[in-house]
Amino acid sequence: MGGILLLVIIVVVVLYGIGAYNGLISLKNQTLNAFKQIDVQLKRRHDLIPNLVNAARGAMDFEKQTLEAVIQARNQAVSAGAQASPTSVKRVAAAENQLSAALSRFNVVVEQYPQLKATANIGQLQEELASTENRIGFARQMYNDTATQYNTKQQQFPTSLFAGIAQASPAQLWEIEDQADRAVPQVDLSMKPKA
Amino acid sequence: MSGETTLNLFQQQEANRRRTVFLIIGFVLFFAWLGFGGDLIYYLSTAGAPPRAYHHVFPWFGLLLTGFGVGTAWYGYSTGPLKVLWATGAREVVTPQTDQERQLVNVVEEMAIAAAVPRPRIWIDPDPDPNAFATGVDPAHAHIAVTQGLLDILNRDELQGVVAHELGHVKNLDIRLMTTLAALVGAVVLMHDGTSRIMGRGIGFGGGGESGSRGGKKGGDLIILLLVVWIISWVLAPIITQCMAMAVSRGREYLADAMGAQFTRNPLALASALQKIDAAEGPTSSIKRGAAHLCIADPLGRQVNLHEGMLSNWLGTHPPMNARIIRLKGMGYAQLKQQGGTVA
Numbered sequence: 001m002g003g004i005l006l007l008v009i010i011v012v013v014v015l016y017g018i019g020a021y022n023g024l025i026s027l028k029n030q031t032l033n034a035f036k037q038i039d040v041q042l043k044r045r046h047d048l049i050p051n052l053v054n055a056a057r058g059a060m061d062f063e064k065q066t067l068e069a070v071i072q073a074r075n076q077a078v079s080a081g082a083q084a085s086p087t088s089v090k091r092v093a094a095a096e097n098q099l100s101a102a103l104s105r106f107n108v109v110v111e112q113y114p115q116l117k118a119t120a121n122i123g124q125l126q127e128e129l130a131s132t133e134n135r136i137g138f139a140r141q142m143y144n145d146t147a148t149q150y151n152t153k154q155q156q157f158p159t160s161l162f163a164g165i166a167q168a169s170p171a172q173l174w175e176i177e178d179q180a181d182r183a184v185p186q187v188d189l190s191m192k193p194k195a
Numbered sequence: 196m197s198g199e200t201t202l203n204l205f206q207q208q209e210a211n212r213r214r215t216v217f218l219i220i221g222f223v224l225f226f227a228w229l230g231f232g233g234d235l236i237y238y239l240s241t242a243g244a245p246p247r248a249y250h251h252v253f254p255w256f257g258l259l260l261t262g263f264g265v266g267t268a269w270y271g272y273s274t275g276p277l278k279v280l281w282a283t284g285a286r287e288v289v290t291p292q293t294d295q296e297r298q299l300v301n302v303v304e305e306m307a308i309a310a311a312v313p314r315p316r317i318w319i320d321p322d323p324d325p326n327a328f329a330t331g332v333d334p335a336h337a338h339i340a341v342t343q344g345l346l347d348i349l350n351r352d353e354l355q356g357v358v359a360h361e362l363g364h365v366k367n368l369d370i371r372l373m374t375t376l377a378a379l380v381g382a383v384v385l386m387h388d389g390t391s392r393i394m395g396r397g398i399g400f401g402g403g404g405e406s407g408s409r410g411g412k413k414g415g416d417l418i419i420l421l422l423v424v425w426i427i428s429w430v431l432a433p434i435i436t437q438c439m440a441m442a443v444s445r446g447r448e449y450l451a452d453a454m455g456a457q458f459t460r461n462p463l464a465l466a467s468a469l470q471k472i473d474a475a476e477g478p479t480s481s482i483k484r485g486a487a488h489l490c491i492a493d494p495l496g497r498q499v500n501l502h503e504g505m506l507s508n509w510l511g512t513h514p515p516m517n518a519r520i521i522r523l524k525g526m527g528y529a530q531l532k533q534q535g536g537t538v539a
Binding site for chain 1: 294297298301302304305306308309311351355458460
């Protein structure tokens with residue numbers, strides 16, 4: 001009788017362990033995948049910026065500084081993103097935040113010159129840029145949600161026993177560092193195509 | 196901040212999933228009753244017949260009905276989504292031509308990222324009344340359709356809210372459930388219509404068997420009772436199944452609203468979109484009754500959806516718009532409070 005009880009307990013513990021292990025592995029891969037999604041969207045932004053700058057260059061001679069800041073921030077972000085992984089999130093995030101800030105300054109400038117929007121095809125590029133900013137934001141949101149879930153699972157009691165076996169380590173969240181950058185997502189969201 | 200919202204959401208999601216499973220079980224049991232119940236009655240009524248008379252042992256009626264039902268439902272399931280889209284006269288947006296289309300495609304792609312689902316196929320329905328719906332069988336084979344009227348009156352944020360709501364339906368597999376239910380309802384209605392004629396003969400059989408067994412068996416009353424209930428079930432089958440489909444649909448609108456808020460983190464935009472959709476006069480004429488339960492707002496503009504209550508619980512496809520807007524605003528204000536009211 002006692003033997004059977006022991007056997008049952010062992011089986012239950014082993015089954016639970018397998019479940020916990022698989023759950024952790026699944027979340028780990030989801031986190032990795034969510035991180036790659038941000039990467040994809042950042043790349044999209046990096047590719048979009050040269051088009052935007054080229055379209056604006058002719059019409060924006062008087063705002064060279066803004067454009068150069070965008071280009072510089074873009075190049076830095078590209079090099080920072082070359083070795084991105086969930087453990088080096090902070091550095092990449094800082095570079096990308098710089099770029100976001102530069103882009104938002106660019107948008108502010110464009111808003112000051114309504115004729116620019118109409119003449120230089122910039123209106124369309126701005127929609128693309130707004131969409132890209134959103135995509136990055138949503139990819140980041142997805143990553144943070146998944147990473148939080150992953151981190152919580154690692155720390156919660158019974159599962160935490162299996163974190164070592166699953167080689168689970170806490171994933172860094174993608175945070176927005178300073179107050180000025182927090183304003184970025186508000187750029188041009190209300191832009192209507194017909195306006 | 197998101198932790199709490201997500202937790203509530205998962206609880207709500209879980210509760211909804213459970214309810215759905217119960218409803219589908221109810222559907223299956225109802226189906227089984229319609230088929231095998233008939234066999235049971237026939238079996239009971241022939242059980243006391245003389246040895247050489249016909250004994251109904253093999254449940255051919257139930258098996259036939261099940262086979263036919265599964266076949267019809269499967270056909271409806273596999274062709275349903277495209278049929279719904281064709282019926283509304285929607286056209287697919289493959290490569291966006293205008294700024295409006297480009298924005299729609301962008302918004303859908305953004306929301307697909309937020310929801311972590313593949314980008315669904317995008318359709319525009321030329322109807323001037325604002326409405327939207329999603330259909331398909333799973334996130335990899337999903338369709339999202341919006342009317343021209345919706346594109347015309349909503350701003351980018353509001354459109355995002357509506358698309359997020361629809362992707363909520365996609366993500367939690369509502370679209371599969373709805374397609375399944377539509378197929379089941381279709382199968383029941385078709386069987387009901389098709390067997391109405393045979394029913395007459397069926398009753399004749401049952402009556403004959405029953406009178407034959409009256410002398411020897413005590414179960415006569417039970418058989419009559421079963422028979423009456425069975426016939427009433429058949430008569431009411433289309434209505435009951437439609438009510439079941441609607442009950443599933445209604446609870447899910449709240450959940451999709453909540454998921455939309457989770458994806459955009461902007462419940463107030465969806466609330467204002469719903470307000471605009473609600474304020475728009477007139478029903479969406481291109482969307483027929485069959486697709487009504489898929490839409491973000493009831494396309495038929497029925498009065499029954501205006502109030503919560505017994506009648507609307509059974510007849511409406513959508514919860515009252517005001518209740519949805521109030522819930523979303525509640526979420527929005529809670530969010531503002533947590534962020535210290537910095538966001539306008």
